[in-house]
Amino acid sequence: MMRDALSAIVGSEHVTTPPPSQLEDASIASAVRARDDAVLVRPGSADEVARVVGWAYANGVPIVPRGGGTGYSGGAVPTEPESVVVSLDRLKAVRQFDPLLWRIEVEAGMVTSDVARLARENGLFYPPDPGSAESSLIGGNVATNAGGPHAFKYGVTGAWITGLEAVVAPGELVRLGGSTRKDVAAYDLPALLTGSEGTLGIVTSVWLRLIPAPEAALPVAAVYPDVATGAAAIEQVMASGIVPSAIEYLDERVVDAAYGSFPLGDLGRGFLLLLEADGTADEAERGRDELLEAAREGATALHAPTDPSDVRRFWEWRAGVSHAVTAQEGGKLSEDVAVPVDRLAEAIEETIEIGSRHGLTACSWGHAGDGNLHSTFLLTPGDEDQLRRAGDAAEELFAMAIRLGGTVSGEHGVGLLKNGQLSQQWSPAAVELHRSIKQALDPKGLFNPGKKLP
Amino acid sequence: MMRDALSAIVGSEHVTTPPPSQLEDASIASAVRARDDAVLVRPGSADEVARVVGWAYANGVPIVPRGGGTGYSGGAVPTEPESVVVSLDRLKAVRQFDPLLWRIEVEAGMVTSDVARLARENGLFYPPDPGSAESSLIGGNVATNAGGPHAFKYGVTGAWITGLEAVVAPGELVRLGGSTRKDVAAYDLPALLTGSEGTLGIVTSVWLRLIPAPEAALPVAAVYPDVATGAAAIEQVMASGIVPSAIEYLDERVVDAAYGSFPLGDLGRGFLLLLEADGTADEAERGRDELLEAAREGATALHAPTDPSDVRRFWEWRAGVSHAVTAQEGGKLSEDVAVPVDRLAEAIEETIEIGSRHGLTACSWGHAGDGNLHSTFLLTPGDEDQLRRAGDAAEELFAMAIRLGGTVSGEHGVGLLKNGQLSQQWSPAAVELHRSIKQALDPKGLFNPGKKLP
Numbered sequence: 001m002m003r004d005a006l007s008a009i010v011g012s013e014h015v016t017t018p019p020p021s022q023l024e025d026a027s028i029a030s031a032v033r034a035r036d037d038a039v040l041v042r043p044g045s046a047d048e049v050a051r052v053v054g055w056a057y058a059n060g061v062p063i064v065p066r067g068g069g070t071g072y073s074g075g076a077v078p079t080e081p082e083s084v085v086v087s088l089d090r091l092k093a094v095r096q097f098d099p100l101l102w103r104i105e106v107e108a109g110m111v112t113s114d115v116a117r118l119a120r121e122n123g124l125f126y127p128p129d130p131g132s133a134e135s136s137l138i139g140g141n142v143a144t145n146a147g148g149p150h151a152f153k154y155g156v157t158g159a160w161i162t163g164l165e166a167v168v169a170p171g172e173l174v175r176l177g178g179s180t181r182k183d184v185a186a187y188d189l190p191a192l193l194t195g196s197e198g199t200l201g202i203v204t205s206v207w208l209r210l211i212p213a214p215e216a217a218l219p220v221a222a223v224y225p226d227v228a229t230g231a232a233a234i235e236q237v238m239a240s241g242i243v244p245s246a247i248e249y250l251d252e253r254v255v256d257a258a259y260g261s262f263p264l265g266d267l268g269r270g271f272l273l274l275l276e277a278d279g280t281a282d283e284a285e286r287g288r289d290e291l292l293e294a295a296r297e298g299a300t301a302l303h304a305p306t307d308p309s310d311v312r313r314f315w316e317w318r319a320g321v322s323h324a325v326t327a328q329e330g331g332k333l334s335e336d337v338a339v340p341v342d343r344l345a346e347a348i349e350e351t352i353e354i355g356s357r358h359g360l361t362a363c364s365w366g367h368a369g370d371g372n373l374h375s376t377f378l379l380t381p382g383d384e385d386q387l388r389r390a391g392d393a394a395e396e397l398f399a400m401a402i403r404l405g406g407t408v409s410g411e412h413g414v415g416l417l418k419n420g421q422l423s424q425q426w427s428p429a430a431v432e433l434h435r436s437i438k439q440a441l442d443p444k445g446l447f448n449p450g451k452k453l454p
Numbered sequence: 455m456m457r458d459a460l461s462a463i464v465g466s467e468h469v470t471t472p473p474p475s476q477l478e479d480a481s482i483a484s485a486v487r488a489r490d491d492a493v494l495v496r497p498g499s500a501d502e503v504a505r506v507v508g509w510a511y512a513n514g515v516p517i518v519p520r521g522g523g524t525g526y527s528g529g530a531v532p533t534e535p536e537s538v539v540v541s542l543d544r545l546k547a548v549r550q551f552d553p554l555l556w557r558i559e560v561e562a563g564m565v566t567s568d569v570a571r572l573a574r575e576n577g578l579f580y581p582p583d584p585g586s587a588e589s590s591l592i593g594g595n596v597a598t599n600a601g602g603p604h605a606f607k608y609g610v611t612g613a614w615i616t617g618l619e620a621v622v623a624p625g626e627l628v629r630l631g632g633s634t635r636k637d638v639a640a641y642d643l644p645a646l647l648t649g650s651e652g653t654l655g656i657v658t659s660v661w662l663r664l665i666p667a668p669e670a671a672l673p674v675a676a677v678y679p680d681v682a683t684g685a686a687a688i689e690q691v692m693a694s695g696i697v698p699s700a701i702e703y704l705d706e707r708v709v710d711a712a713y714g715s716f717p718l719g720d721l722g723r724g725f726l727l728l729l730e731a732d733g734t735a736d737e738a739e740r741g742r743d744e745l746l747e748a749a750r751e752g753a754t755a756l757h758a759p760t761d762p763s764d765v766r767r768f769w770e771w772r773a774g775v776s777h778a779v780t781a782q783e784g785g786k787l788s789e790d791v792a793v794p795v796d797r798l799a800e801a802i803e804e805t806i807e808i809g810s811r812h813g814l815t816a817c818s819w820g821h822a823g824d825g826n827l828h829s830t831f832l833l834t835p836g837d838e839d840q841l842r843r844a845g846d847a848a849e850e851l852f853a854m855a856i857r858l859g860g861t862v863s864g865e866h867g868v869g870l871l872k873n874g875q876l877s878q879q880w881s882p883a884a885v886e887l888h889r890s891i892k893q894a895l896d897p898k899g900l901f902n903p904g905k906k907l908p
Contacts, residue, residue, distance in 0.1 A: 409638045
């Protein structure tokens with residue numbers, strides 16, 4: 001009956017019952033299992049999304065929006081009985097693109113890197129660059145308010161949104177804002193939906209600001225004997241007077257894991273900072289020189305590639321770090337806590353200690369300038385006891401982040417895995433605000449039920 | 455009874471019944487009259503704000519938060535019987551300031567320009583610069599999501615907020631986020647409160663990001679024979695590959711009004727663009743040269759002051775434009791509609807036509823790069839018929855902004871004056887979302903009642 005009703009809306013070829021594994025997170029060590037009774041529907045237009053939601057909302061059917069499946073928290077996995085999974089992957093249109101006016105409207109199903117590429121081909125820059133950009137969908141980036149290395153200078157996904165089109169309860173297609181760059185006629189509902197992980201509605205298209213592409217971006221890699229020296233270098237960099245376009249770090253163990261594939265000679269062992277300066281060719285060069293100067297104290301090695309192909313290989317290596325860590329033992333549990341930047345060194349060191357206490361090899365890397373750590377425990381696939389211990393260790397990570405004044409999620413979202421953590425992080429009255437928003441916008445609780453609960 | 459109860463919380467010396475004019479907008483032509491039965495209370499701490507709100511919420515008393523009184527929409531004016539006006543002006547503390555970490559937490563009552571000055575004295579930059587920055591309070595800027603000339607490059611107030619402390623119904627002090635730069639553990643409630651004009655709660659403190667101050671900022675003034683030529687120049691500037699730190703405009707009539715006070719010689723009559731490039735001294739200089747080049751076509755005069763005192767006088771002159779326009783006939787009704795930037799020329803020209811149709815002298819200036827117009831009708835104080843016609847003309851302005859794909863308010867807010875306009879701008883389903891948020895967070899409807907209604 002569900003399949004018939006949905007087929008009538010989107011066509012029977014776009015309604016399937018795939019194996020549960022296809023509805024889970026792409027991450028190897030995903031701990032969230034999909035139900036086997038979920039129906040996958042792939043609408044071909046925003047209007048079809050509205051009709052699917054309308055049918056589901058009227059019939060009490062849970063609605064799970066799904067983008068590229070690149071999440072880490074189970075946010076796009078159907079976990080309630082007889083859910084309809086609404087894939088946005090057929091909504092791929094560029095609805096409007098005005099390069100000379102620095103703006104674009106794209107549908108939710110466009111791949112993130114395609115948005116960035118289209119901008120770049122027209123001399124423009126779309127800065128958010130989550131690690132999964134080659135396969136994540138822009139709608140999923142909106143739903144999680146995705147970040148990436150360049151968020152330090154340029155902000156996360158939400159900083160680039162001027163308007164959204166979304167389907168909200170009970171199946172209404174609404175447009176909130178548009179291409180106008182400033183708008184205070186209403187509450188900032190685009191911002192409320194951004195990062196709401198499909199629990200308040202389904203984003204079907206987004207208006208994005210763009211900026212002229214920087215002419216050049218020049219990186220610096222600096223190696224330090226330990227975390228403390230590296231953290232001191234971050235403070236030197238922030239005192240240098242320039243705004244780096246990225247401040248990334250890899251701890252010693254992550255450097256070891258990715259060592260062999262470093263494309264530019266002998267990296268040097270230790271705690272690694274990756275910095276970048278961008279702008280015109282001259283600006284980037286001068287910024288890079290200032291970063292080199294600021295990073296010098298205590299460094300045991302410095303690298304500053306300038307050849308464009310070296311620079312590209314440098315960042316490709318950085319993008320491969322997560323895979324290199326996974327390759328260590330075949331699996332991993334990786335979190336994304338964030339803390340005020342002055343607590344970063346503590347969080348990095350405590351990640352290792354938490355792992356030790358649970359008999360796990362731990363490491364971390366991430367967006368140092370934003371205080372955002374990918375704290376990670378290495379796992380052997382199939383070792384259930386280890387997985388259980390990793391879960392306990394993750395709880396301690398969350399508690400640490402909160403104790404240091406930070407958050408349980410800097411960029412991946414809450415999904416199913418971090419449910420309930422907000423109640424540790426916020427006061428009961430603040431949590432109650434959160435609940436009241438969900439109740440107001442989704443009175444039947446059918447939008448991605450069980451996800452992002454306080 | 456109300457005065458006794460409030461005196462018990464904040465001390466009787468901080469509970470007064472001022473003349474209504476002191477509770478109205480500072481703007482001379484404010485059309486919103488304050489009730490004469492409002493009680494003004496000035497809490498000395500966030501905790502006192504919470505207790506005042508708690509008492510008011512329990513007793514069904516309307517709560518009107520008030521900052522510097524520099525609004526234009528009546529947002530901080532008590533218009534319901536027996537309201538309590540909660541002034542934030544005693545909450546002036548800098549709670550935390552870490553210049554080396556580019557962040558500050560300030561209480562809501564700090565004057566905007568004091569925040570900017572403190573940052574600047576420490577080598578940092580707080581970019582939002584609304585025209586009223588010398589007397590507006592930072593809490594009011596948060597409540598309206600204030601902008602200013604530099605919002606074009608740097609974004610509006612909300613772009614700088616990492617966390618908020620606020621009092622929400624029924625009198626709870628909550629902390630939403632903090633100094634951590636990235637946080638997706640919850641819905642973006644700081645963004646929801648930002649721009650909500652006191653209708654969802656009262657902001658008591660705010661965590662702000664800062665950035666290293668640009669070393670230099672160099673302006674360019676370019677005069678054109680008409681709006682169309684000036685608009686074409688804006689497109690040239692946006693195609694130049696640099697991101698100007700400001701793209702402002704003054705139409706011919708505004709130039710006439712401010713002509714005599716231009717501090718740098720003979721400005722030249724016509725449509726005026728004010729551009730700025732910032733960065734290191736070298737970057738600013740090169741950017742300024744590129745702006746000059748981009749602005750040259752069709753220009754009848756170009757000015758590019760370089761002496762720091764000239765640059766300062768240049769922007770002081772810009773800041774005085776609103777007063778110069780007021781001085782023409784003694785009063786004005788000034789709006790803040792915004793449109794997609796490619797519709798700016800139409801909006802500028804139609805502003806004049808709308809004025810003509812109602813027998814009013816009209817003009818506009820504003821933030822060209824953001825498509826944000828201060829469309830203005832000149833008024834003679836005391837002329838009630840003229841004021842009525844200006845009200846009708848404003849309705850046409852709003853309709854024009856919506857027809858051009860824009861918004862009735864780019865930066866001033868809705869307050870009382872623009873109530874109901876959102877229903878023209880958004881679909882019924884989107885308006886219903888707006889209502890449901892208000893209902894969820896303020897079930898008794900006591901937070902700034904009658905303001906920002908769709």
